[in-house]
Amino acid sequence: KAGVTQTPRYLIKTRGQQVTLSCSPISGHRSVSWYQQTPGQGLQFLFEYFSETQRNKGNFPGRFSGRQFSNSRSEMNVSTLELGDSALYLCASTLAGPSRGEQFFGPGTRLTVL
């Protein structure tokens, strides 16, 4: 079974631009979560989508948003990019149900904001 895939793998943007990242979960997984990883703050939860609805949201500004499609694929968008948004953005998928909690991560998208 294919793992979680994320595109693109690397991205360079300038301040003020916006960016869209994509995540395809493991087949059959209905929950998709997004995390930001930086050297200073570590891994921080952004938001989770389940059945096309945002179920949970971390403590990030409204510039960070996401959505999930009917095939469980998810996108996250960051508008008005700031230098501090440079990070590795990780997507994780979960089967949901009795195996709750087991999150499988993709390789991430490395975003650099200049």
Add this chain to the structure above:
Amino acid sequence: QQQVKQSPQSLIVQKGGISIINCAYENTAFDYFPWYQQFPGKGPALLIAIRPDVSEKKEGRFTISFNKSAKQFSLHIMDSQPGDSATYFCAASMVGNSGYALNFGKGTSLLVTP
């Protein structure tokens, strides 16, 4: 506010030795405690996880010890190998329909010397 505190920040162990990483949490509603292993350029990979109804779980060379009253849990890597050199993250999440958001520790960089 860091909900999961992890120590040490870095660890050097000789091949064949035991690596021990500790985590502490505050929120007693947490009911799922996974450990992730991350190699450079890769997303975190689920290693082993425990729920609070057991005090220990072992999978191969990896063991989680869980102390509910002290709100602490630890990862033991027996017979550590150079291939175990990676960053390890503990995490915690809580029960309910609010989703699978993981609260991560800051990570431990493990180096196993030959």
